[in-house]
Amino acid sequence: MHQFFRYLFKHQVLLALFIITFVWFIIQVREIIVSLFLAYIIMAAVLPFVNFLRKRGLHKVVSVVIAYITILLLLFLLFFPLVPFIVEQIQLLISRFPDYLQQASQIVGIPDSKQLENYLNSELGNLSRNAVGVTTQLFGGLFSLLTTFIVSFYLLLSHENFNKGIARLFHPNLRPKVMTTVNRVNEKLGAWLRGQLLLSFFIGLTSWIALTLAGVPYALPLAILAGILEVLPTLGPILSAIPAVIVALTISPTLAVAVIIIYILIQALENNFLVPNIMQKAVGLNPVIVILAVLIGSTLMGIAGALLAIPFVSFIIVIFKSIEE
DSSP: OHHHHHHHHHOHHHHHHHHHHHHHHHHHTHHHHHHHHHHHHHHHHHHHHHHHHHHTTOOHHHHHHHHHHHHHHHIIIIIGGGHHHHHHHHHHHHHHHHHHHHHHHHHHTOSOOHHHHHHHHHHHHHHHHTHHHHHHHHHTOHHHHHHHHHHHHHHHHTHHHHHHHHHTTSOGGGHHHHHHHHHHHHHHHHHHHHHHHHHHHHHHHHHHHHHHHHTOTTHHHHHHHHHHHTTSTTHHHHHHHHHHHHHHHHHOHHHHHHHHHHHHHHHHHIIIIIHHHHTTTTTOOOHHHHHHHHHHHHHHHHHHHHHHHHHHHHHHHHHHHHHHO
């Protein structure tokens, strides 16, 4: 391997062709790479639970199976029973949102929102008629999602051999440092996913309670949107507040102001208490870097790129810090 790269560096034309071919290959299989990266993040998030079970004397395979069965049971018991009601609420909000937008535009004095309304009617109409298609596009398809979980399962089973395999690609003197770096990457990515799930749940639950108490229609889908968009730091809370304010504005301007205050208070609580204790060690990125990463990720790979931009940047930072040490 080392001789191969030394040969490439001595022949610049071959090196240029190799780089072009490598970039072309990466572009062609980018969806597979995203799925593999997501599988690795899931593995890193579940790994501490597996290690906890193994320290209690359980076999590695048994520990991994118990971890995944626990995750599936939580999904089936807590989430899946609510799916029909959630879908119904989301479809109602989607179908009525253009009317809310028109009313809100008239209240704030926007004279002509017909073009925007027609666009939303078209897009949201397609969304409501083709919910399954949108879902498959968002998550890369049910088969791809299932494959991601299966890959993460096998990564958990063989993560020790996987780490050693990565270390063997380097000089023996560097292998201890490579193993340390891999462990840091696992800790970083795992902490990000666990923290992100906790933050999304907190934001969604708090938003639902606050919007319900304030009397805002469709509090549940608006809260779910807030929880999902929490994955996008800095941008997510702003984007999730816009539809809630529009819906509240159709009831009264006072309620719209109250909703703005609610979202500000929730974000203040998150930024001052939850993020420092949950996400700061996992991410700790400058807000400008976060925004740029999300924008670049969404441009290159759409929604999946935007969602995975932050852990990818964190991964790169860990690598560079290890090189500097």
